Amino acid sequence: MQKRRSENGTRASRALFHTAAVEPWSLCRNRYSLRNLMTDPSEHWQSVYKNKAPEEVSWFQTEPHLSYKLIASAAPSRDARIADIGGGASTLVDTLIAKGYTNVAVLDLAPAALHRAQARLGADAWRADWLAADVLTVTFPPESIDVWHDRAVFHFLTRPEDRDRYVEQVKRAVRPGGHVLVATFAEDGPTRCSGLPVARYSSEQLHGTFGLGFVLEKSAREDHTTPSGAHQAFTYCLCRWEPDHSGRVVA
Ligand SMILES: C[S@@+](CC[C@H](N)C(=O)[O-])C[C@H]1O[C@@H](n2cnc3c(N)ncnc32)[C@H](O)[C@@H]1O
Numbered sequence: 001m002q003k004r005r006s007e008n009g010t011r012a013s014r015a016l017f018h019t020a021a022v023e024p025w026s027l028c029r030n031r032y033s034l035r036n037l038m039t040d041p042s043e044h045w046q047s048v049y050k051n052k053a054p055e056e057v058s059w060f061q062t063e064p065h066l067s068y069k070l071i072a073s074a075a076p077s078r079d080a081r082i083a084d085i086g087g088g089a090s091t092l093v094d095t096l097i098a099k100g101y102t103n104v105a106v107l108d109l110a111p112a113a114l115h116r117a118q119a120r121l122g123a124d125a126w127r128a129d130w131l132a133a134d135v136l137t138v139t140f141p142p143e144s145i146d147v148w149h150d151r152a153v154f155h156f157l158t159r160p161e162d163r164d165r166y167v168e169q170v171k172r173a174v175r176p177g178g179h180v181l182v183a184t185f186a187e188d189g190p191t192r193c194s195g196l197p198v199a200r201y202s203s204e205q206l207h208g209t210f211g212l213g214f215v216l217e218k219s220a221r222e223d224h225t226t227p228s229g230a231h232q233a234f235t236y237c238l239c240r241w242e243p244d245h246s247g248r249v250v251a
Helices: 042-053 066-074 092-098 111-129 160-173 202-210
Strands: 080-086 103-108 128-130 147-153 174-185 214-225 231-241
Touching: 042 111, 066 080, 066 092, 066 147, 066 174, 066 214, 080 092, 092 111, 092 128, 092 160, 103 111, 111 128, 147 160, 147 202, 160 174, 160 202, 174 214, 202 214, 202 231
Parallel strands: 080 103, 080 147, 103 128, 147 174
Antiparallel strands: 174 231, 214 231
Protein backbone atom coordinates (compact mmCIF):
# COMPACT_ATOMS: atom_id res chain seq x y z
CA MET A 1 0.00 0.00 0.00
CA GLN A 2 1.35 3.32 -0.99
CA LYS A 3 0.96 6.64 0.71
CA ARG A 4 -0.24 9.36 -1.58
CA ARG A 5 -1.42 12.91 -1.60
CA SER A 6 -4.27 14.15 -3.69
CA GLU A 7 -3.50 16.03 -6.86
CA ASN A 8 -4.15 19.46 -5.39
CA GLY A 9 -1.60 18.72 -2.66
CA THR A 10 -4.03 18.20 0.18
CA ARG A 11 -3.89 15.11 2.31
CA ALA A 12 -5.07 11.94 0.70
CA SER A 13 -8.31 10.62 2.11
CA ARG A 14 -8.50 6.88 2.26
CA ALA A 15 -11.12 5.36 4.53
CA LEU A 16 -10.18 3.12 7.39
CA PHE A 17 -12.11 0.17 8.68
CA HIS A 18 -14.60 -1.75 6.62
CA THR A 19 -18.00 -1.43 8.21
CA ALA A 20 -21.45 -1.11 6.77
CA ALA A 21 -20.76 2.61 6.66
CA VAL A 22 -17.15 2.95 5.56
CA GLU A 23 -14.80 1.49 2.99
CA PRO A 24 -12.10 -1.11 3.67
CA TRP A 25 -9.10 0.24 5.49
CA SER A 26 -6.70 -1.67 3.34
CA LEU A 27 -8.03 -0.16 0.15
CA CYS A 28 -8.77 3.41 0.92
CA ARG A 29 -7.93 5.05 4.17
CA ASN A 30 -8.96 8.18 5.91
CA ARG A 31 -5.65 9.80 6.66
CA TYR A 32 -5.47 12.46 9.34
CA SER A 33 -9.16 13.24 9.66
CA LEU A 34 -10.71 11.37 12.55
CA ARG A 35 -13.54 9.03 11.69
CA ASN A 36 -15.87 8.73 14.64
CA LEU A 37 -17.95 5.57 14.68
CA MET A 38 -19.01 5.97 18.29
CA THR A 39 -22.66 5.55 19.05
CA ASP A 40 -22.24 5.53 22.81
CA PRO A 41 -19.20 7.65 23.65
CA SER A 42 -17.48 6.72 26.87
CA GLU A 43 -17.78 9.70 29.16
CA HIS A 44 -15.20 8.24 31.50
CA TRP A 45 -12.39 8.07 28.97
CA GLN A 46 -13.35 11.30 27.28
CA SER A 47 -13.20 13.08 30.60
CA VAL A 48 -9.81 11.53 31.45
CA TYR A 49 -8.24 12.79 28.24
CA LYS A 50 -9.95 16.17 28.40
CA ASN A 51 -8.86 16.83 31.96
CA LYS A 52 -5.37 15.35 32.08
CA ALA A 53 -2.34 15.84 29.89
CA PRO A 54 -1.13 12.59 28.29
CA GLU A 55 2.05 12.75 30.42
CA GLU A 56 -0.01 12.82 33.63
CA VAL A 57 -1.94 9.57 33.25
CA SER A 58 -0.62 6.56 35.15
CA TRP A 59 -0.08 4.48 32.00
CA PHE A 60 2.07 7.12 30.26
CA GLN A 61 5.33 5.94 28.72
CA THR A 62 7.87 8.30 27.18
CA GLU A 63 9.00 5.49 24.91
CA PRO A 64 7.06 2.22 24.52
CA HIS A 65 10.28 0.19 24.28
CA LEU A 66 8.86 -3.27 24.95
CA SER A 67 5.83 -2.86 22.68
CA TYR A 68 8.05 -1.62 19.87
CA LYS A 69 10.61 -4.40 20.33
CA LEU A 70 7.94 -7.10 20.21
CA ILE A 71 6.09 -5.53 17.26
CA ALA A 72 9.32 -5.18 15.27
CA SER A 73 10.23 -8.80 15.98
CA ALA A 74 6.82 -9.98 14.76
CA ALA A 75 6.58 -7.67 11.77
CA PRO A 76 9.92 -6.35 10.49
CA SER A 77 8.40 -5.33 7.17
CA ARG A 78 7.70 -1.59 7.18
CA ASP A 79 4.42 -2.02 5.32
CA ALA A 80 2.97 -4.32 7.99
CA ARG A 81 -0.54 -3.28 9.00
CA ILE A 82 -0.31 -2.45 12.68
CA ALA A 83 -3.35 -1.49 14.78
CA ASP A 84 -2.92 0.03 18.22
CA ILE A 85 -6.18 -0.95 19.87
CA GLY A 86 -7.16 1.40 22.67
CA GLY A 87 -4.05 3.33 21.78
CA GLY A 88 -5.31 6.48 23.49
CA ALA A 89 -2.68 9.20 23.38
CA SER A 90 0.17 6.67 23.48
CA THR A 91 3.48 7.55 21.84
CA LEU A 92 3.61 4.14 20.16
CA VAL A 93 2.27 5.62 16.93
CA ASP A 94 5.06 8.24 16.97
CA THR A 95 7.68 5.52 17.39
CA LEU A 96 6.25 3.34 14.64
CA ILE A 97 6.10 6.26 12.21
CA ALA A 98 9.63 7.33 13.13
CA LYS A 99 10.86 3.78 12.50
CA GLY A 100 9.35 3.86 9.03
CA TYR A 101 6.12 1.90 9.42
CA THR A 102 3.64 3.12 6.83
CA ASN A 103 0.41 1.35 7.81
CA VAL A 104 -0.32 2.28 11.39
CA ALA A 105 -3.83 2.74 12.76
CA VAL A 106 -4.90 3.90 16.20
CA LEU A 107 -8.35 2.98 17.50
CA ASP A 108 -9.79 4.30 20.75
CA LEU A 109 -13.09 4.81 22.47
CA ALA A 110 -12.21 8.41 23.31
CA PRO A 111 -11.93 10.91 20.45
CA ALA A 112 -10.20 13.29 22.89
CA ALA A 113 -7.34 10.81 23.25
CA LEU A 114 -6.84 10.58 19.50
CA HIS A 115 -6.94 14.37 19.17
CA ARG A 116 -4.18 14.58 21.80
CA ALA A 117 -2.01 12.18 19.80
CA GLN A 118 -2.76 13.96 16.54
CA ALA A 119 -1.86 17.31 18.05
CA ARG A 120 1.46 15.93 19.30
CA LEU A 121 2.28 14.47 15.89
CA GLY A 122 1.35 17.71 14.16
CA ALA A 123 2.20 17.59 10.46
CA ASP A 124 2.94 13.86 10.73
CA ALA A 125 -0.56 12.94 11.98
CA TRP A 126 -1.69 12.11 8.45
CA ARG A 127 0.79 9.26 8.39
CA ALA A 128 -1.48 7.20 10.64
CA ASP A 129 -5.15 6.23 10.49
CA TRP A 130 -7.43 7.21 13.35
CA LEU A 131 -10.66 5.63 14.45
CA ALA A 132 -12.85 6.49 17.43
CA ALA A 133 -14.73 3.27 18.12
CA ASP A 134 -15.40 0.55 20.66
CA VAL A 135 -13.18 -2.46 19.98
CA LEU A 136 -16.02 -4.75 21.03
CA THR A 137 -18.52 -3.49 18.48
CA VAL A 138 -16.62 -2.03 15.53
CA THR A 139 -16.73 -4.10 12.34
CA PHE A 140 -13.17 -4.87 11.33
CA PRO A 141 -12.48 -5.90 7.76
CA PRO A 142 -11.57 -9.60 7.84
CA GLU A 143 -7.86 -10.45 8.00
CA SER A 144 -6.90 -6.80 7.66
CA ILE A 145 -4.35 -6.56 10.48
CA ASP A 146 -0.84 -8.01 10.68
CA VAL A 147 -0.17 -6.95 14.27
CA TRP A 148 -2.88 -6.19 16.81
CA HIS A 149 -1.38 -4.28 19.74
CA ASP A 150 -3.21 -3.62 23.00
CA ARG A 151 -1.56 -2.25 26.10
CA ALA A 152 -3.82 -1.83 29.12
CA VAL A 153 -7.19 -2.22 27.39
CA PHE A 154 -8.05 -5.94 27.54
CA HIS A 155 -7.59 -5.94 31.30
CA PHE A 156 -10.65 -3.67 31.68
CA LEU A 157 -12.82 -6.49 30.36
CA THR A 158 -13.92 -8.12 33.58
CA ARG A 159 -16.98 -9.90 32.16
CA PRO A 160 -16.34 -13.23 30.40
CA GLU A 161 -18.75 -12.36 27.60
CA ASP A 162 -16.79 -9.19 26.82
CA ARG A 163 -13.51 -11.12 26.75
CA ASP A 164 -15.06 -13.68 24.40
CA ARG A 165 -16.28 -10.90 22.17
CA TYR A 166 -12.83 -9.29 22.13
CA VAL A 167 -11.19 -12.58 21.13
CA GLU A 168 -13.73 -13.00 18.35
CA GLN A 169 -12.80 -9.53 17.10
CA VAL A 170 -9.13 -10.52 17.05
CA LYS A 171 -9.91 -13.70 15.14
CA ARG A 172 -11.83 -11.75 12.54
CA ALA A 173 -9.40 -8.87 12.11
CA VAL A 174 -5.98 -10.51 12.29
CA ARG A 175 -4.84 -12.41 9.23
CA PRO A 176 -3.86 -16.05 9.75
CA GLY A 177 -0.16 -16.01 10.63
CA GLY A 178 -0.49 -12.46 11.99
CA HIS A 179 0.16 -11.50 15.58
CA VAL A 180 -1.66 -10.25 18.62
CA LEU A 181 0.36 -8.48 21.30
CA VAL A 182 -1.59 -7.85 24.50
CA ALA A 183 -0.27 -6.27 27.70
CA THR A 184 -2.25 -6.34 30.93
CA PHE A 185 -1.52 -5.82 34.58
CA ALA A 186 0.35 -8.85 35.91
CA GLU A 187 -1.05 -11.15 38.58
CA ASP A 188 0.68 -9.01 41.22
CA GLY A 189 -0.17 -5.70 39.51
CA PRO A 190 -2.75 -3.14 40.64
CA THR A 191 -6.39 -4.17 40.96
CA ARG A 192 -7.66 -0.91 39.45
CA CYS A 193 -6.64 1.44 36.66
CA SER A 194 -8.08 4.89 36.05
CA GLY A 195 -10.53 4.20 38.88
CA LEU A 196 -11.91 1.10 37.13
CA PRO A 197 -11.53 -2.55 38.20
CA VAL A 198 -9.26 -4.71 36.08
CA ALA A 199 -8.51 -8.40 35.59
CA ARG A 200 -4.87 -9.39 36.19
CA TYR A 201 -2.95 -12.08 34.33
CA SER A 202 0.18 -14.18 34.36
CA SER A 203 1.44 -14.96 30.84
CA GLU A 204 -0.09 -18.46 31.11
CA GLN A 205 -3.45 -17.04 32.12
CA LEU A 206 -3.41 -14.39 29.40
CA HIS A 207 -2.43 -16.88 26.71
CA GLY A 208 -5.04 -19.31 28.01
CA THR A 209 -7.76 -16.65 27.79
CA PHE A 210 -7.23 -16.38 24.04
CA GLY A 211 -7.49 -20.14 23.58
CA LEU A 212 -6.88 -22.53 20.74
CA GLY A 213 -5.22 -21.20 17.64
CA PHE A 214 -3.09 -18.63 19.49
CA VAL A 215 0.52 -19.80 19.56
CA LEU A 216 2.51 -18.08 22.27
CA GLU A 217 5.76 -16.83 20.71
CA LYS A 218 7.04 -14.55 23.46
CA SER A 219 6.01 -13.31 26.85
CA ALA A 220 7.57 -10.67 29.05
CA ARG A 221 7.09 -8.87 32.29
CA GLU A 222 7.51 -5.11 32.59
CA ASP A 223 7.92 -2.97 35.65
CA HIS A 224 6.18 0.24 34.62
CA THR A 225 6.92 3.38 36.62
CA THR A 226 4.00 5.81 36.62
CA PRO A 227 4.53 9.58 36.40
CA SER A 228 3.99 9.75 40.18
CA GLY A 229 6.70 7.13 40.79
CA ALA A 230 4.52 4.09 41.56
CA HIS A 231 5.46 0.70 40.15
CA GLN A 232 3.02 -1.44 38.16
CA ALA A 233 3.80 -4.95 36.91
CA PHE A 234 2.62 -5.75 33.39
CA THR A 235 2.39 -9.05 31.52
CA TYR A 236 2.98 -9.00 27.76
CA CYS A 237 2.03 -11.90 25.49
CA LEU A 238 2.88 -12.05 21.80
CA CYS A 239 0.85 -14.75 20.06
CA ARG A 240 0.67 -15.83 16.46
CA TRP A 241 -2.85 -16.45 15.20
CA GLU A 242 -2.82 -19.85 13.55
CA PRO A 243 -6.45 -20.92 13.15
CA ASP A 244 -5.42 -24.45 12.18
CA HIS A 245 -3.16 -25.02 15.13
CA SER A 246 -3.60 -25.61 18.82
CA GLY A 247 -2.38 -22.92 21.19
CA ARG A 248 0.82 -24.75 22.07
CA VAL A 249 3.77 -22.82 23.44
CA VAL A 250 6.70 -22.78 21.05
CA ALA A 251 9.09 -20.41 22.85
C1 LIG B 1 -5.11 2.63 30.29
S1 LIG B 1 -5.40 3.40 28.75
C2 LIG B 1 -4.06 2.75 27.77
C3 LIG B 1 -3.78 3.60 26.55
C4 LIG B 1 -2.63 3.11 25.68
N1 LIG B 1 -2.85 1.77 25.19
C5 LIG B 1 -1.31 3.19 26.39
O1 LIG B 1 -0.71 2.17 26.70
O2 LIG B 1 -0.86 4.32 26.62
C6 LIG B 1 -6.79 2.50 28.14
C7 LIG B 1 -7.29 3.02 26.82
O3 LIG B 1 -8.26 2.13 26.30
C8 LIG B 1 -9.32 2.87 25.74
N2 LIG B 1 -10.48 1.98 25.78
C9 LIG B 1 -11.12 1.48 26.86
N3 LIG B 1 -12.10 0.65 26.51
C10 LIG B 1 -12.10 0.63 25.15
C11 LIG B 1 -12.89 -0.03 24.18
N4 LIG B 1 -13.90 -0.84 24.54
N5 LIG B 1 -12.63 0.17 22.86
C12 LIG B 1 -11.62 0.99 22.50
N6 LIG B 1 -10.84 1.65 23.38
C13 LIG B 1 -11.06 1.47 24.69
C14 LIG B 1 -9.42 4.10 26.61
O4 LIG B 1 -10.06 5.18 26.00
C15 LIG B 1 -7.95 4.36 26.90
O5 LIG B 1 -7.37 5.21 25.95
